[in-house]
Amino acid sequence: MTDLTELGVAAIRDGVAKGDFTAVEVAEAFNANVAAAQKALNAFIVATPEKALEAAKATDAKRAKGEPLGKMGGVPIGMKDLFATKGVQTTAASHILEGFTPEYESTVSQKLWDAGAGMLGKLNLDQFAMGSSNETSYFGNVISPWRRNDGGNAALAPGGSSGGSSAAVSARLAPAATGTDTGGSIRQPAAFTGISGIKPTYGRCSRWGIVAFASSLDQAGPMARDVRDCAIMLEAMAGFDPKDSTSLDMPVPAWEAGLSGDLTGKKVGIPREYRMDGMDADVAASWDAGIAWLKDAGAEIVDVSLPHTKYALPAYYIIAPAEASSNLARYDGVRYGLRDLPDGAGLQDMYAATRAAGFGAEVKRRILIGTYVLSAGFYDAYYTQAQKVRTLIAQDFKNAFTLCDLILAPTAPTAAFGLGEKSDDPLSMYLNDVFAVPASLAGLPAMSVPAGLNREGLPLGLQIVGKPFDEQGVLNAGLAIESRAQFSAKPEKWW
Amino acid sequence: MSVDTATVAKIAALARIKLSEGEVAAMVPELNGILAWVEQLGEVDVTGVEPMTAVIENKLRLRDDVVNADPLTGGDNRDGVLANAPAAEHGFFGVPKVIE
Numbered sequence: 001m002t003d004l005t006e007l008g009v010a011a012i013r014d015g016v017a018k019g020d021f022t023a024v025e026v027a028e029a030f031n032a033n034v035a036a037a038q039k040a041l042n043a044f045i046v047a048t049p050e051k052a053l054e055a056a057k058a059t060d061a062k063r064a065k066g067e068p069l070g071k072m073g074g075v076p077i078g079m080k081d082l083f084a085t086k087g088v089q090t091t092a093a094s095h096i097l098e099g100f101t102p103e104y105e106s107t108v109s110q111k112l113w114d115a116g117a118g119m120l121g122k123l124n125l126d127q128f129a130m131g132s133s134n135e136t137s138y139f140g141n142v143i144s145p146w147r148r149n150d151g152g153n154a155a156l157a158p159g160g161s162s163g164g165s166s167a168a169v170s171a172r173l174a175p176a177a178t179g180t181d182t183g184g185s186i187r188q189p190a191a192f193t194g195i196s197g198i199k200p201t202y203g204r205c206s207r208w209g210i211v212a213f214a215s216s217l218d219q220a221g222p223m224a225r226d227v228r229d230c231a232i233m234l235e236a237m238a239g240f241d242p243k244d245s246t247s248l249d250m251p252v253p254a255w256e257a258g259l260s261g262d263l264t265g266k267k268v269g270i271p272r273e274y275r276m277d278g279m280d281a282d283v284a285a286s287w288d289a290g291i292a293w294l295k296d297a298g299a300e301i302v303d304v305s306l307p308h309t310k311y312a313l314p315a316y317y318i319i320a321p322a323e324a325s326s327n328l329a330r331y332d333g334v335r336y337g338l339r340d341l342p343d344g345a346g347l348q349d350m351y352a353a354t355r356a357a358g359f360g361a362e363v364k365r366r367i368l369i370g371t372y373v374l375s376a377g378f379y380d381a382y383y384t385q386a387q388k389v390r391t392l393i394a395q396d397f398k399n400a401f402t403l404c405d406l407i408l409a410p411t412a413p414t415a416a417f418g419l420g421e422k423s424d425d426p427l428s429m430y431l432n433d434v435f436a437v438p439a440s441l442a443g444l445p446a447m448s449v450p451a452g453l454n455r456e457g458l459p460l461g462l463q464i465v466g467k468p469f470d471e472q473g474v475l476n477a478g479l480a481i482e483s484r485a486q487f488s489a490k491p492e493k494w495w
Numbered sequence: 496m497s498v499d500t501a502t503v504a505k506i507a508a509l510a511r512i513k514l515s516e517g518e519v520a521a522m523v524p525e526l527n528g529i530l531a532w533v534e535q536l537g538e539v540d541v542t543g544v545e546p547m548t549a550v551i552e553n554k555l556r557l558r559d560d561v562v563n564a565d566p567l568t569g570g571d572n573r574d575g576v577l578a579n580a581p582a583a584e585h586g587f588f589g590v591p592k593v594i595e
Contacts, residue, residue: 101579102579203553242556243567246551308539310535314534318533333581336579337581346592347593350590352513364512371510372530385539443551
């Protein structure tokens, strides 16, 4: 019998529906992989094998009765621990939320359970999704299943903030996982681990029940082994939700049925500002390969300009911390989560002590930056200026999309780096998101697909950015790359 | 613009995060590094540019003015609201004495 953990979302859904294997067999196989890898990879904060089995039994029972199994029927998934899950601890990888057990279920996770998916567990991440290497989690680093081909066993970053998600999917602990993307947190970890991930248009997936980081940027999306699996899972996750004031009131397209790798008549823009001095040679080569693949798929390649690209990161590092400082004001030791009440302390002292004990260093850094740029006297110079620059960045994309339908660029400037290599210098860590952040600031759908391996044997990703609401175009270009890149590498099992 | 220890201490107080003197001192160069880097935004000519308010144009909706229209976000759920409180007493959030 085939190893069920080698199967992706579509293969599991179809195999369960046909009766090739049962959903319970699938859940048991993945539960075993989760348990076996936990010590080495630390991808999960909490494993919930009983939840995966319970959903699988329900799917098998439905099949026995001849009822429809749903878009994700029989597929067990990992849930980033940023989504509130009723009755299951939800921490955002922070100490301040340790032990928090929601009384409600996030919209996106509920939609996935309604579609027949089951939960393998809550995945580790950077604390409050602030990080690009999964080194800011209170519950320890996630270790990438990938290693360099130099024979060494240096621990590599799985990317961040969705590092538990990327590690779990690439190590075959889950066929797919949820991610969230504020400034690249789905795409960069997908690229680092040789999997696919899509951040849809801002508003496609409800933010209700997702621990908020920067509300004008946060978007949920799927991370899976291929483009088709992403399309299936995104269909299950997306949809209008009156509980989210920025939710898009639009029908969810049938993205899986609409998949086509034929790009005849499509124009793909190559942004010249992304070709930076001193660009990694392997990253540049994979970008050139991507251009050739899209041409081969029938697309016309055009040169485009996004002149404000270099200002995207600094604008992001004002806007995101500003929103975070406001969103994270809710953690006060009163209503939920940690309380640190020193002897004889008053209310204000309790707030300050609780937040000092409950937030990690990077979270404190960002709250302080955010507080500063929003404070009286500095608001216009920093925050208003950044929001004006954000308008210009969005305008750059609008202008480019008068000349092309899609944009192709690398996902990240490098392959995965080693744990500890960038964690002492916040700025060098921030720069890893240079190619991912512009699409976030403009709210555009963007996807990373694996393009190949670099000379160290590590995966590189290519990024496709589309017009608002054109997830189909993004997925189709992803499919065109996927079918030509023929990426089949996977981490050699050492855990 | 750059920050000194007094400014960092003031920001930390505004943000309600207790920092020791040593933590404040360590934070000063880190924040200054980030602030010096974001300073480059000042180069951008933003004459006549409106600050971004909504990344995807979307009408803000009002819900119907009905009590508990959505049971998930409505009221009548005191125990659920208090379930995760570090100190809940007599159906209220417990906090240290605020008024003498």
